[in-house]
Amino acid sequence: MRPLCLGALAVALVLAISPRVMQAEASNDQPSVLVVRAGDGENGYAINAFLPASFTVSAGSTVRWEFPWFEPHTVTFGVPQAGAPQSSPTGSAYAGDRFHTSDLTFGPDKSYEVRFPTPGAYPFYCVTHAEMRGTVTVIDGPGDDQVATDARGGLEFTAALVDLKAIASDWASRPDMQSPLPDGSREHVVAIAGATSYGDVQQFFPPRVTIREGDTVRWHSAVKTPHTATFGPFPGGLPIVDNPAVAEQFRPGEAYDGSGYWNSGAIGVDWPLGLDFEMKFARPGTYLYYCILHDTQGMVGEIVVLPATGPPPAGSATATPITPRPPATGNAGQDEVIGGRPLGVVGLIVVVSLLGVTLAIVTTARRR
Ligand SMILES: [Cu+2]
Incomplete structure (x- = not known):
């Protein structure tokens, strides 16, 4: 009985320690949670893009999408199948094998998390904005660090905003459009x-x-x-x-x-x-x-x-x-x-x- 007990104890110890070891390893390489944005905006402008759209994380990491702006978005993987759950709880794992989505979400203080245990490339999209897409690449080695990811997201946001502001400035510079009506009013x-x-x-x-x-x-x-x-x-x-x-x-x-x-x-x-x-x-x-x-x-x-x-x-x-x-x-x-x-x-x-x-x-x- 004694060897069996010791064996069981050893297995239990390994099981108990492994997640801690993996967490410690992850924290040496990169944060175990990578934070990105699902859309953003400023007064008068909505940027409907994932910021950044694409990034790399270490297997086992979690990605947290924040929804800082008022425009509703989803983070959605795969295509819906009959009988599949309509949305997946925040923090649950995704390995590319099924439909996985957040609910329709908008800011300013909402977020949605997905854990990625398995290496692979996982495209995702927003249900309400057809062009809003991205890819999570999951690898065995270290993933992107938070500072560089933030910088890239910031650049993508700024580029999109500059384009929209150029359009707005063009419209703002146009002369008033008015014309007479038959009754003498305008x-x-x-x-x-x-x-x-x-x-x-x-x-x-x-x-x-x-x-x-x-x-x-x-x-x-x-x-x-x-x-x-x-x-x-x-x-x-x-x-x-x-x-x-x-x-x-x-x-x-x-x-x-x-x-x-x-x-x-x-x-x-x-x-x-x-x-x-x-x-x-x-x-x-x-x-x-x-x-x-x-x-x-x-x-x-x-x-x-x-x-x-x-x-x-x-x-x-x-x-x-x-x-x-x-x-x-x-x-x-x-x-x-x-x-x-x-x-x-x-x-x-x-x-x-x-x-x-x-x-x-x-x-x-x-x-x-
Ligand atoms: Cu409107």
Whole structure:
């Protein structure tokens, strides 16, 4: 009996010590957790890219994707299979053998972890942003260190942001677009523009428009990403994150007088409501509005309505930028719900493929 007991004790000791030894080895070579970002942004801009997109870790390491920005993303490996769990718990292992995904997640304080026990190259993507892809390379030797990984992610972020800012600056420099209407009033156009395969300009151009009482403003979107022009607080009921009505048009009267809720619904390329939304303004005043999906990202605007007669309107080109509303704190993060029911990533993929656009963004964009 004694040799058997000793043998069992030895095995138990080895089992107990091995993970510690492996951890110690890992910490000598690289951190056992490598932190990267799933998207990021700054006021007026969303960068929809993994930062960095590709990196190398030592077998047994964990990768933590942080979600610092308000745009919803997933970290997804493989293709969904019938009967597969809809999402995998954070921290669980992935070895390339099945579907593995986070829930739809957005910042500022969310993260998702995956452990990689087996060497190999593992491509991953975001369900809501078709161009958002990356690869985790898992090797037996040491992987990338955190400082170099951060630097690379930072460079990729900056490159994407510089491109978007160049587009925004081009739109901001364009002259006001306005034209006379048959009744003697004028129509002013606000453009929604500026998307690349890795990001969105979340702004109205121009952000402030000065018009006359009785004039019309037409919002025109040139992008696939859904946006809205929304006046007044979203009416009660479900919070926005639960309520598909945020994407529906709501126009209670002929002309806006500064009261009530008006919403263009989701407009843009391939959206059922089309590219344009018009509102006539009946009463002088200054009216703030927002994109109900992206106001936490700084997508807000202002319409200044002057009396029908009087001094000429000041050019909006000289207007000072308006201050965006502060971002909302907290969101449904790992517990996204649509229409009161949990929406798994598989359901999300079905929704996205049905509409051809990211309805998920519409219904989960933010909580007010
Ligand atoms: Cu928007």
